[in-house]
Amino acid sequence: MSDFAAGLPIVSIVTFLPLAGAVLLVFLREGEGKAVRAVALGVSLLTFAAAIVLFSGFSGASGLPEFVERASWLGRGLDYHVGVDGISLFLVLLAAFLTPLALLAAWRAIDDRVKEFSVFMLLLETGMIGVFVSLNLFLFYVFWEAMLIPMYFLIGIWGGRRRVYATMKFVLFTMFGSLLMLVAIFVLHHAYYQATGSYSLAITDLAAAPLAPGLQTWLFLAFALAFAIKIPLFPLHTWLPDAHVEAPTAGSVLLAAVLLKMGAYGFIRLGLPLFPTAAAAFAPALSILAVVGVVYGGLMALVQKDMKSLVAYSSVSHMGLIMLAVFSLNFEATEGALYQMLNHGLSTGALFLCVGILYERTHTRLVADHGGAAARMPVFGGLFLVSMLSSAGLPGLNGFVGEILCFFGIFKANRVLAALAVSTVILSAAYLLWLYRRVMHGPLKEPGEGALRDVDRRELAYLVPLIVLMVFMGLFPGTFLRKMDASVSRHIRSLRPEPAAVSMIGKPPAASVKPGRTAESER
């Protein structure tokens, strides 16, 4: 750990700085749109700076959570317990990196109720980061659910024509899964108490106390449903195109880039390690759903007329690949999935931003209404192209590294599924390049003289960092993978329960095993 970060509750700072900013904004006057935007951007940039401090201080050598903070909160194991490991660190960075860019993208697009918009964006950031840093199941759930509220408002207030329908569908779908997960959390809480005589919802404690297979199955299903809806896994994806199409650009960016990752992260952090036996049993079925998602999402993306829903379906396809890798349950695939989560965040974020830029100029998202834009917007054309190639997995860019790792791992687990999943390479190249050809080349379609002006400095300011990072992550993946290695291999080891006499919770006679309570979480 670096000296600078030592002694500061840096994880809490990263998590709650946006919240503090949101509170500050509440007391600003509504009329001062510019000041509100500047404060929101400033706070999110500060958060990103704090996240960088976190990143640079993170050693990743042990694979255990670092910068752990723990305080008792509500009693009975409902503690405030946060920290980052090699799995969560990068997702925190992703959220902290994208929020300022999204705010910048909304600079002009949102001019109604700017204050509320900025408040909700910052609240969303706290919620997203909170989900990733939580080491206590209760805290995780609180952030997981609380985060719905800002997203609900972002889609519902600043969304498109069918925004109310889309936002209600988003909330109800997500809550359906997460409420059943809540019941599963109750069961876990109680089962742990019965087995050990003490209360805990610390994730490491729960993972250290294995459950009887019968109980595992039910609990795993409840957790899996919550996560599968969030990812979204086929056939639970139907809320996603609606939410994406209706959400404002900034909302779409965070939804695709970060919120969807929560589902995949949930599987890695909770679903698999807490219920290893059930997870192994259900992995084949879930893998098949993931592959169906890969192909289905890709095919659907091919036929979309709306650019945003095209990118949304491409997300279904890409997230399918990530989940297939996660369910392969080996080191390469999991690390690839993690890397691919970051890549997907960057490239899909960039694609939504590009679609947003076009929309601001033409006020339509239909592919058919566009054409020949490259002639008028050469710089934009270049940036758009790089984003697409990153999404399609061109070697030299970040997407390639992630996909290749995923495929290595998936191939080790199941060759048939790997062969089917490779179709994503062809499909994504097809729908993306076809989109590019239709929108950027061909006869010029311009709604009015000079409407298609090239990107300005503000737009460059949020696109260029993304592009730079795509190239950097494509050329120097080691910078990131190094910090993941130890945590990912710990994760993989945790999925193979030691066969020796572990007594199991929920299986009579009541077990008396005392798992190493805080040994893992506090160092």
Add this chain to the structure above:
Amino acid sequence: MAALALAPLLAVVAGAIAALLLEAFLKRGDHELSATAAVVSLAAAAFFVVRAWPLEPASFGGRLFLDPLALLLMGVFVVVAALVLLMSLAYAPRRSINLGQLAGLLLLAVSGLMIMVSSKDWLVVFLGLEVLSVASYAMAGLRRDDPASSEAAAKYFLMGSFAGAFFVFGLALVFGTTGDLGFAAGLPGSGAPGGPPLAALVGLGLILAALLFKIAVVPFHMWAPDVYDGAPTPVTTFLTIAPKAAGLGVLIRVLTPLAARGGGALYVQALSLAAVLTMFFGNLAALRQTSVKRLLAYSAIAHSGYALIAVVAGDGPGLVFYLIAYAFMNAGAFGVLAALSGQGEEHVRLSDLAGLGRRHPWLAASLAAFMFSLAGFPPTAGFLAKFYVFSAAVAKGYVLLAVAAVLASLISVAYYLKVVVAMYMRDAEAEPVLEMENPALFLVIFLCLLGVVQLGLWPGNLLVLIRQGLAGLF
């Protein structure tokens, strides 16, 4: 100082008498004086509740029985009554409601509630229940110029009388077969070999039905929507919280010792079923409402169902926490409604809320917070309340009950969010509804907001206090 525990009751009774007498003998239009008497007596009651804590359970004359649960519930009643009184200060003058009468009746009702929860004797509970009922009927009909209010009073009176008759008949059966009026009479394991006589079991069932009536539990809920909808808003606030708290308090006092002795499985099963029906009925019916007040009326029924789960699970601390959280979020929601309904029509429709987010950002944000809390989103009081209650159900092995409860909550999300949608996501088409700007009303809303946030994030002291206080009881 166990006698101190009687002081809150005495303070409230004295206040009720003073307010009603002042109202009767002073010249007309001088309602502030009786309202002041009510405020003073509530403040005194609150003071005594705090001073009497912590309390060793004590019996008075074999009839009254005071323990920490009684004291905690008394505290809830006092807080709710204070909020209602504050709300009425703004509301009554504009609706030609006699504030002095309202204050007196309110205190009378509170004294009935206090009697109900501080006894282990059916006769005393009945006494309290009747005091409460008579005062409630009158309060529901205080808006004499409003047919809906009169209808509410008449309906409440008729149905309430039935419930009262059930209670008496049940009491007669229990007393007739066992010769005892205590809670333990006629319960399995309490005496005669071979279990209690059938008539006593039936009698107890009738008594429980009368209590469920007050709590507005399906299938004894028929009166509730119309009464909650028709009564003046501050009275509705009171009726949706306080009688429920008392009824649930009595139920848990009866059933928990019973369950501890391994009996009463039938009652617990019946209550589980009633809880499920109540949650689903309340939430499904609320989905279809267009009037905000009626929506909240059905939501109040649904919340009876959630709270009943705490009784089924025998979770006293969870029940008390739930009731406190519910008091704040519900009173807050009705407070905003009172502020919105202004001088005119009582029925604020969902469409009347359109654009409220722009016109009154703070009022809208408060109502949104109450809705999120009622729906059970973290980090609000409503979430923690549900968390504890449902989790207690799971710990007792009622997993399916918890699943039903969360599914019912999911339905409720749909209509609570409809209110938020109306405020923030629709633009006003017509002239907005009239609004009432009143510091007392805003104070109520602010206090409730504070409660909802505080109890959602740092309930620390209160939670510890409740758990410690009730540690020996459950």
